[in-house]
Amino acid sequence: MKKSLVCLCLFMTSLLFAQEKYSVNGTLKDKKNGETLFGATVYLKGTTNGAVTNEYGFYSLTAEKGTYTLVISFLGYETITQEIVLDADQTINFEINEASTTLETVVLEAEESERLNIRKPQMSVSKLNAATIKQMPVVLGEVDVIKSIQLLPGVTSSGEGTAGFNVRGGAADQNLVLLDEAIIYNTSHFFGFFSVFNADAIKDIKLYKGDIPAKFGGRISSVLDVRQKDGNSKNLEINGGVGLISSRLAVEGPMFNKKGSFLVAGRTSYAHLFMPIIDELKDDKISFYDLNLKTNYEIDENNRIYLSGYFGRDIFDISKFVKNRYGNASANLRWNHVFNEKLFSNLSLIYSKYDYRIILDFIKLDWIADIKNFNLKYDLGYYASDNLKLDFGVSAITYDFNPGEVRPTDASSPINYRKLDQKRALEAAAYISAEHQLTDKLTAQYGLRLSTFSRLGGQTLSDYANDLPVVYNEDIGIYEEGEEIGTTAYKKSESIKTFTNVEPRLGLSYQLNDESSVKASYTRSVQYVHLLSNTVSVTPVDVWAPSGRYIQPQKSNQYAIGYYRNFNDKTYSLELETYYKNVDNRIDYIDGSNLIGTNNIETEILNGEARAYGLEVLLRKSKGKFQGWFSYTLSKSEQRALGGNAGGPGINKGNWYNTPYDRTHDFSITGSYDFNEKWKFSANFVYQTGRPVTYPNGQYEYEGLSIASFDQRNANRLPAYHRLDLSATLTPNKNKNRRWQSEWVFGLYNAYARRNAASIFFSQDFDTGVNEARRLSIFGSVIPSITYNFKF
Amino acid sequence: MIKTIKLTVLFTVLIAFISCDDKIDVDVPEAAPRLVIEASLDWEKGTSGNNQTIKLSTSTPYFDTTLNTSVIGASVKVTNNNSNVEYNFIDQNDGNYTIDNFVPVINDSYTLEVIYNGETYTATERLMSVAPITNVQQSLEGGFDDEVLDVTIFFDDPAGEENFYMFRIKEEGDLFAELEAESDEFSDGNTQEEFFEKARDNDDETEEYNPGDIVNIKLYGISERYYNYITLLVEQYDTGGDPFSAIPAEIKGNCINVTNEANYAFGYFRVTEFNQVTYTFQ
Structure with missing residues (x-):
């Protein structure tokens, strides 16, 4: 409460000192295709007065009456300047030209290296645009958003072939992944080899690793904000590519008499077309596809509507063994409205869904599960004065969880129909945040988010003796299910449990000189939904569960401090950040927990806690023939779960243990070199400490088998992971002066053929009875690739 | 029961499409004998x-x-x-x-x-106690692979009560038996079918079940606690550290x-x- 009073005072003060001032506002677009530009700098030359365009390309500036030179700059675009006479409020829309016209422009969005941004308090953020992502070497030539962010400091994954990513030692479910504002619950295709984002449909991505703005909430580790292109509003444009794994096609163009535009993009794998040829695979089918859609219509200067959608599927059939389908679907209807030159608004109605289905013929079982949500949100931006900008809004999300429904596949099946309890919840939030320039050197960003979560009725919950779903068996020394003593039925109209939390966010930036600044931030965030997974890797069948009577919301505090500096006329930039975070109520799973098909999940878990801290270094070069970055992270991520009311010492004897995402050292280099107009070369090198694992500490004979014994969780590590990837892009000379533009991308993934251990199996050889350790490598050799991209 | 689905096996099968494995030397911790x-x-x-x-x-x-x-x-x-x-x-x-x-x-x-x-x-x-095995059948169609022989045992689960079972199957001449545990959670009161199959090994045709092979199948009635114990033991024995299994x-x-x-x-x-x-x- 105190904090909000301070906010209010600061706000009032700035209003009181307002003099005769006028505003200029407008929208910034790309001249060639009409795409709105996010993150461009607009400022008045010779003053400290500037703004950054928002997600919809909107900017607003306020200054005292006078004549100014307005400068618009955006990396990769030509900078433009214009004289303006500020004697009344006015709207000026700009269109700017790309600095280069090759198919894949080397544009590296080093946001912190921009002139004004060094003073912007926002820290722990990375922005990449589609062009940057597209030129990184990738496995089998499949451009991948999720893999590209893993080259940034503080971002890791559990390895090849695993879904999701981990930010600053957090779990994969702690990332809020948004595609045009819609929540994406599973970011991967093909069990994690490829991501669901089609680079041809993506405009840019922004990753907040901490210092999460108050307008985002619901996840505690990070926000990955992926925005789709609006579609070319000037000309019809077709982009496409043919790769080894998939082919892509994107069509975009103007609509409604150039008042609007559309984008339709599709991508599909086609390995399954060849599978029938190979005898061993003739009954199998493995494929994925996705469809992106976006359209917008400009009603008038102050009103614009957008409709966007995504649909993706994975199909995985192994003859009689299993049939599996899974994927995300989302849709978003938005209305941008400019009230006046200072007040911008956006209203969104968003739907998203993730579902999976598994048919297991051999046991005659058909299993489906899904999670759905509707989200209504209203966000406003108020450009109060030249030193104060306010963002505020409200949102409401309704959740529907269907953790599982089991059906017999036919009459002879031994399976009985059964449906696990459907769960419903409502998450509502209101926020306000201010970006406030306090002095010439000091800028603050402070905000408050008020969130509430209600687990809604319409289901029956089990009651346990002493209200303990898990109890410690003192005799044997294990945790086991509590004694069920009855059930409570909740009406649909009733709320089972409601949580309310205040989440303050604070960021400060102090500019040391023209080229450097220090920043500090504090973020408190709360997460009400949890992905239940007791495995190292996120799998498509992991289910989401809401907080409620037995599961508490996860709460995190993150503190960060950083130093930022530009060198050599902004050719180089350096970012140094250190952070500490702790998480309360992180779910941990008791030994031998079984999550799939379990209705009363509370009997398998204990409430634990987690903590992580680290140091991140990012050195970028963002100008010249050679561009790229070097990143290094030194970090620690641990968790523990004490017995608490359940009694006993807790999981892992109550000791802190490494989370599966703990990586002491994480080092990566990525770079691209423009050799000449024809050839461009790129490379990545990654090195990281091996994943924490649990090795056996002994064996004994039982039922004639050698049984391994284990002790502390995750006390050992896999060997270090390292890998080099190379790629070369050939742009044929004949591209010049013709409409059809094309390029070839040749890639080598894992160039020196390292056998990185995805895991190490310990098992008994069936023929000799001797125990052995086997290393499983996802890629045991060099993976070459070739992709052909075109555009006309 | 859902353990029968053995999702870990499923994902491991998928990974096996492109992955490779080799034997390596690993230093493991040593605990005092128990x-x-x-x-x-x-x-x-x-x-x-x-x-x-x-x-x-x-x-x-x-x-x-x-x-x-x-x-x-x-x-x-x-x-x-x-x-x-x-x-x-x-x-x-x-x-x-x-x-x-x-x-x-x-x-x-x-x-x-x-x-x-x-x-x-x-x-x-x-x-x-345990229900009697009522029938034994062999087929090609049952099991995971339609080209490999499998054998299925049938027995009637008593309705209206929780039952837990353990299966132990051993082929004559094999060094080791295979263990499996099952509950009637999703199939209470029904006739239970449990099939056994050995995966095909393209290098060794004797690996899978062939005509003339003799197998011994035992069906045990077990307690819930033993079911939890043996399930975890078998799971850890079978998966031995794959990335889709729980922390051992x-x-x-x-x-x-x-x-x-x-x-x-x-x-x-x-x-x-x-x-x-x-x-x-x-």
């Missing part, structure tokens, strides 16, 4: 069940190949808690402790007491060291009824 109590009092339907054996041994470092760790000189006793009859097992000096006058009674509770190195271990368990854990049975709690014993004291079939593939 007592292992393999006390399985299994009563075959239609027999007296008088002859029973309990095995005692100690654990060794993971990669040790000499498993000569028989425990000799311990005192082993089982008490029927309903009738208070005591059964003293005789040390055979090879790690086996035997008896020839044990009387199994369905649903009776039994307590095991082992005294070794001055420490006393105890465990209590109830004798669980200490597996604790029901043998408590009442002298020194921390020095608990590995293994389990189970008391079950079982029936078996021996089947020759046609």
